[in-house]
Amino acid sequence: MSGVFITGTDTDCGKTLVSLGLMAAWQARGERVLGMKPVASGCDLSPSGLCNADALRLLAKGSHAAPYELINPYAFAPPIAPHIAARQAGIEIAAGPIARAYRALAAECDRVVVEGVGGWRVPLSPRLSVSDLPGILDLPVILVVGLKLGCINHALLTAESIRARGCTLAGWVGNGVDPRMQAGEENLATLGELIEAPCLGVIPWLEHPTPERLTGLLNPFV
Ligand SMILES: Nc1ncnc2c1ncn2[C@@H]1O[C@H](COP(=O)(O)OP(=O)(O)OP(=O)(O)O)[C@@H](O)[C@H]1O
Numbered sequence: 001m002s003g004v005f006i007t008g009t010d011t012d013c014g015k016t017l018v019s020l021g022l023m024a025a026w027q028a029r030g031e032r033v034l035g036m037k038p039v040a041s042g043c044d045l046s047p048s049g050l051c052n053a054d055a056l057r058l059l060a061k062g063s064h065a066a067p068y069e070l071i072n073p074y075a076f077a078p079p080i081a082p083h084i085a086a087r088q089a090g091i092e093i094a095a096g097p098i099a100r101a102y103r104a105l106a107a108e109c110d111r112v113v114v115e116g117v118g119g120w121r122v123p124l125s126p127r128l129s130v131s132d133l134p135g136i137l138d139l140p141v142i143l144v145v146g147l148k149l150g151c152i153n154h155a156l157l158t159a160e161s162i163r164a165r166g167c168t169l170a171g172w173v174g175n176g177v178d179p180r181m182q183a184g185e186e187n188l189a190t191l192g193e194l195i196e197a198p199c200l201g202v203i204p205w206l207e208h209p210t211p212e213r214l215t216g217l218l219n220p221f222v
Pocket residue numbers: 008010011012013014015016017018054117118175176177203204205206207209
Protein backbone atom coordinates (compact mmCIF):
# COMPACT_ATOMS: atom_id res chain seq x y z
CA MET A 1 0.00 0.00 0.00
CA SER A 2 1.34 3.43 -0.87
CA GLY A 3 -0.37 6.72 -0.35
CA VAL A 4 0.45 10.33 -0.90
CA PHE A 5 -0.02 13.57 1.04
CA ILE A 6 -1.16 16.60 -0.96
CA THR A 7 -0.07 19.98 0.32
CA GLY A 8 -0.04 23.34 -1.39
CA THR A 9 1.34 26.84 -1.47
CA ASP A 10 -1.81 28.17 0.16
CA THR A 11 -5.47 27.55 0.70
CA ASP A 12 -7.39 27.55 -2.62
CA CYS A 13 -4.34 26.56 -4.67
CA GLY A 14 -5.97 23.46 -6.15
CA LYS A 15 -5.21 20.67 -3.66
CA THR A 16 -8.66 19.09 -4.03
CA LEU A 17 -8.63 19.33 -7.82
CA VAL A 18 -5.19 17.71 -8.01
CA SER A 19 -6.15 15.06 -5.40
CA LEU A 20 -9.20 14.09 -7.46
CA GLY A 21 -7.15 14.12 -10.67
CA LEU A 22 -4.52 11.82 -9.16
CA MET A 23 -7.22 9.49 -7.84
CA ALA A 24 -8.69 9.28 -11.34
CA ALA A 25 -5.27 8.66 -12.89
CA TRP A 26 -4.47 5.82 -10.49
CA GLN A 27 -7.96 4.38 -10.87
CA ALA A 28 -7.47 4.39 -14.66
CA ARG A 29 -4.44 2.15 -14.05
CA GLY A 30 -6.65 -0.31 -12.21
CA GLU A 31 -5.80 0.71 -8.66
CA ARG A 32 -8.35 0.95 -5.86
CA VAL A 33 -7.96 4.47 -4.50
CA LEU A 34 -9.59 6.35 -1.62
CA GLY A 35 -9.32 10.03 -0.72
CA MET A 36 -9.03 11.46 2.78
CA LYS A 37 -9.31 14.95 4.29
CA PRO A 38 -8.19 14.40 7.90
CA VAL A 39 -9.09 17.89 9.11
CA ALA A 40 -11.66 20.24 7.56
CA SER A 41 -12.96 23.59 8.74
CA GLY A 42 -15.91 24.94 6.82
CA CYS A 43 -18.55 22.25 7.16
CA ASP A 44 -22.32 22.11 6.69
CA LEU A 45 -24.66 20.36 9.07
CA SER A 46 -26.24 17.30 7.43
CA PRO A 47 -28.59 14.72 9.00
CA SER A 48 -25.50 12.58 9.71
CA GLY A 49 -23.43 15.41 11.20
CA LEU A 50 -20.96 18.00 9.96
CA CYS A 51 -19.80 17.44 6.37
CA ASN A 52 -17.13 19.24 4.36
CA ALA A 53 -17.40 19.76 0.60
CA ASP A 54 -13.81 18.61 -0.11
CA ALA A 55 -14.29 15.47 1.96
CA LEU A 56 -17.56 14.67 0.16
CA ARG A 57 -15.86 15.07 -3.23
CA LEU A 58 -12.99 12.82 -2.17
CA LEU A 59 -15.48 10.29 -0.79
CA ALA A 60 -17.51 10.34 -4.02
CA LYS A 61 -14.38 9.78 -6.11
CA GLY A 62 -13.28 6.79 -4.03
CA SER A 63 -13.18 3.35 -5.61
CA HIS A 64 -15.69 2.20 -3.02
CA ALA A 65 -17.87 3.80 -0.36
CA ALA A 66 -16.11 4.40 2.93
CA PRO A 67 -17.56 5.80 6.17
CA TYR A 68 -17.47 9.61 6.25
CA GLU A 69 -15.85 9.57 9.71
CA LEU A 70 -12.81 7.77 8.27
CA ILE A 71 -12.50 10.12 5.29
CA ASN A 72 -12.80 13.20 7.54
CA PRO A 73 -12.24 12.44 11.25
CA TYR A 74 -12.12 16.12 12.25
CA ALA A 75 -14.90 18.36 10.86
CA PHE A 76 -15.58 21.89 12.11
CA ALA A 77 -18.34 24.25 11.02
CA PRO A 78 -16.68 27.68 10.71
CA PRO A 79 -14.40 28.28 7.72
CA ILE A 80 -11.51 29.48 9.88
CA ALA A 81 -8.02 28.29 10.83
CA PRO A 82 -8.49 24.68 12.03
CA HIS A 83 -6.75 25.01 15.40
CA ILE A 84 -9.04 27.95 16.22
CA ALA A 85 -12.14 26.08 15.00
CA ALA A 86 -11.10 23.10 17.14
CA ARG A 87 -10.52 25.27 20.20
CA GLN A 88 -13.94 26.86 19.74
CA ALA A 89 -15.45 23.37 19.56
CA GLY A 90 -13.60 22.32 22.72
CA ILE A 91 -11.64 19.66 20.82
CA GLU A 92 -7.92 19.08 20.50
CA ILE A 93 -6.94 17.65 17.12
CA ALA A 94 -4.64 14.69 17.75
CA ALA A 95 -2.56 12.38 15.58
CA GLY A 96 -4.06 9.14 16.91
CA PRO A 97 -7.55 9.33 15.39
CA ILE A 98 -6.09 10.55 12.09
CA ALA A 99 -3.59 7.68 11.94
CA ARG A 100 -6.27 5.12 12.88
CA ALA A 101 -8.67 6.40 10.20
CA TYR A 102 -5.89 6.41 7.63
CA ARG A 103 -4.90 2.83 8.47
CA ALA A 104 -8.53 1.67 8.23
CA LEU A 105 -8.86 3.23 4.77
CA ALA A 106 -5.45 1.98 3.63
CA ALA A 107 -6.34 -1.60 4.60
CA GLU A 108 -9.16 -1.54 2.06
CA CYS A 109 -7.44 -0.14 -1.03
CA ASP A 110 -4.19 0.19 -2.98
CA ARG A 111 -3.63 3.88 -2.35
CA VAL A 112 -4.97 6.71 -0.19
CA VAL A 113 -4.69 10.32 -1.37
CA VAL A 114 -4.61 12.50 1.75
CA GLU A 115 -5.40 16.19 1.28
CA GLY A 116 -3.94 18.63 3.79
CA VAL A 117 -5.79 21.66 5.09
CA GLY A 118 -4.62 25.10 4.01
CA GLY A 119 -0.86 25.27 3.44
CA TRP A 120 2.07 23.31 4.84
CA ARG A 121 2.72 24.99 8.20
CA VAL A 122 -0.88 25.31 9.34
CA PRO A 123 -1.19 24.54 13.07
CA LEU A 124 -3.77 21.94 14.10
CA SER A 125 -3.26 22.08 17.88
CA PRO A 126 -0.59 23.37 20.28
CA ARG A 127 1.17 20.04 19.64
CA LEU A 128 0.40 19.20 16.01
CA SER A 129 0.70 20.82 12.58
CA VAL A 130 -0.19 19.81 9.04
CA SER A 131 3.54 19.38 8.43
CA ASP A 132 3.63 16.58 11.06
CA LEU A 133 1.05 14.45 9.25
CA PRO A 134 3.15 12.99 6.38
CA GLY A 135 5.72 11.76 8.90
CA ILE A 136 3.04 10.27 11.15
CA LEU A 137 1.34 8.55 8.19
CA ASP A 138 4.66 7.71 6.47
CA LEU A 139 3.62 9.37 3.22
CA PRO A 140 5.57 11.20 0.51
CA VAL A 141 4.39 14.73 -0.21
CA ILE A 142 3.17 16.29 -3.45
CA LEU A 143 3.21 20.09 -3.52
CA VAL A 144 0.51 21.90 -5.50
CA VAL A 145 1.75 25.31 -6.61
CA GLY A 146 -1.11 27.71 -7.28
CA LEU A 147 0.36 29.65 -10.20
CA LYS A 148 0.04 33.33 -9.42
CA LEU A 149 2.31 36.23 -8.56
CA GLY A 150 4.25 35.33 -5.42
CA CYS A 151 4.06 31.58 -5.98
CA ILE A 152 7.80 31.10 -6.49
CA ASN A 153 8.54 32.35 -2.98
CA HIS A 154 5.71 30.28 -1.46
CA ALA A 155 6.74 27.16 -3.38
CA LEU A 156 10.42 27.39 -2.46
CA LEU A 157 9.71 28.05 1.21
CA THR A 158 7.31 25.12 1.30
CA ALA A 159 9.69 22.76 -0.51
CA GLU A 160 12.49 23.80 1.84
CA SER A 161 10.37 23.16 4.93
CA ILE A 162 9.13 19.78 3.62
CA ARG A 163 12.73 18.61 3.34
CA ALA A 164 13.85 20.26 6.58
CA ARG A 165 11.16 18.27 8.41
CA GLY A 166 12.52 15.02 7.03
CA CYS A 167 9.67 14.43 4.58
CA THR A 168 10.04 13.24 1.00
CA LEU A 169 8.95 15.71 -1.66
CA ALA A 170 7.84 13.32 -4.39
CA GLY A 171 7.03 16.08 -6.85
CA TRP A 172 5.09 19.23 -7.55
CA VAL A 173 2.17 20.22 -9.76
CA GLY A 174 1.74 23.70 -11.26
CA ASN A 175 -1.92 24.72 -11.21
CA GLY A 176 -3.17 27.71 -13.18
CA VAL A 177 -5.48 29.34 -10.67
CA ASP A 178 -5.07 32.86 -12.10
CA PRO A 179 -6.22 33.36 -15.70
CA ARG A 180 -4.51 36.77 -15.76
CA MET A 181 -1.10 35.59 -14.63
CA GLN A 182 1.72 37.05 -16.69
CA ALA A 183 4.97 35.30 -17.66
CA GLY A 184 3.49 31.91 -16.75
CA GLU A 185 6.01 29.90 -18.80
CA GLU A 186 8.94 31.77 -17.27
CA ASN A 187 7.55 31.18 -13.77
CA LEU A 188 7.18 27.47 -14.51
CA ALA A 189 10.75 27.32 -15.81
CA THR A 190 12.02 28.95 -12.62
CA LEU A 191 9.99 26.59 -10.43
CA GLY A 192 11.41 23.67 -12.43
CA GLU A 193 14.95 24.88 -11.89
CA LEU A 194 14.64 25.65 -8.20
CA ILE A 195 12.34 22.96 -6.77
CA GLU A 196 14.51 19.90 -6.33
CA ALA A 197 11.77 17.42 -7.20
CA PRO A 198 10.09 16.38 -10.45
CA CYS A 199 7.20 18.30 -11.95
CA LEU A 200 4.29 15.84 -12.11
CA GLY A 201 2.14 18.06 -14.30
CA VAL A 202 0.98 21.51 -15.24
CA ILE A 203 -2.72 22.33 -15.25
CA PRO A 204 -3.82 25.42 -17.18
CA TRP A 205 -6.56 27.71 -15.94
CA LEU A 206 -9.76 25.81 -16.74
CA GLU A 207 -13.17 27.37 -17.15
CA HIS A 208 -14.69 24.16 -15.80
CA PRO A 209 -12.02 22.70 -13.49
CA THR A 210 -13.32 19.14 -13.15
CA PRO A 211 -11.00 16.20 -12.41
CA GLU A 212 -11.89 14.71 -15.82
CA ARG A 213 -10.23 17.72 -17.45
CA LEU A 214 -6.95 16.65 -15.83
CA THR A 215 -6.79 13.40 -17.83
CA GLY A 216 -3.34 13.18 -19.38
CA LEU A 217 -2.07 16.29 -17.55
CA LEU A 218 -0.74 14.50 -14.46
CA ASN A 219 2.02 11.94 -14.32
CA PRO A 220 1.06 9.80 -11.34
CA PHE A 221 4.38 7.97 -11.20
CA VAL A 222 4.62 8.12 -7.39
N1 LIG B 1 -6.72 25.04 -12.93
C1 LIG B 1 -7.78 25.70 -12.47
N2 LIG B 1 -8.51 26.49 -13.28
C2 LIG B 1 -9.57 27.17 -12.83
N3 LIG B 1 -10.03 27.11 -11.57
C3 LIG B 1 -9.35 26.32 -10.70
C4 LIG B 1 -8.20 25.59 -11.10
N4 LIG B 1 -7.75 24.91 -10.02
C5 LIG B 1 -8.57 25.19 -9.01
N5 LIG B 1 -9.53 26.03 -9.42
C6 LIG B 1 -10.62 26.57 -8.59
O1 LIG B 1 -10.03 27.21 -7.48
C7 LIG B 1 -10.75 26.93 -6.29
C8 LIG B 1 -9.84 26.23 -5.31
O2 LIG B 1 -9.49 24.93 -5.79
P1 LIG B 1 -9.42 23.72 -4.80
O3 LIG B 1 -10.70 23.62 -4.03
O4 LIG B 1 -8.98 22.51 -5.54
O5 LIG B 1 -8.25 24.28 -3.83
P2 LIG B 1 -7.80 23.72 -2.43
O6 LIG B 1 -6.34 24.01 -2.31
O7 LIG B 1 -8.23 22.31 -2.30
O8 LIG B 1 -8.60 24.65 -1.43
P3 LIG B 1 -8.82 24.40 0.16
O9 LIG B 1 -7.66 25.07 0.83
O10 LIG B 1 -10.12 25.08 0.43
O11 LIG B 1 -8.88 22.94 0.41
C9 LIG B 1 -11.96 26.07 -6.72
O12 LIG B 1 -13.06 26.90 -6.94
C10 LIG B 1 -11.49 25.45 -8.01
O13 LIG B 1 -12.57 25.12 -8.85
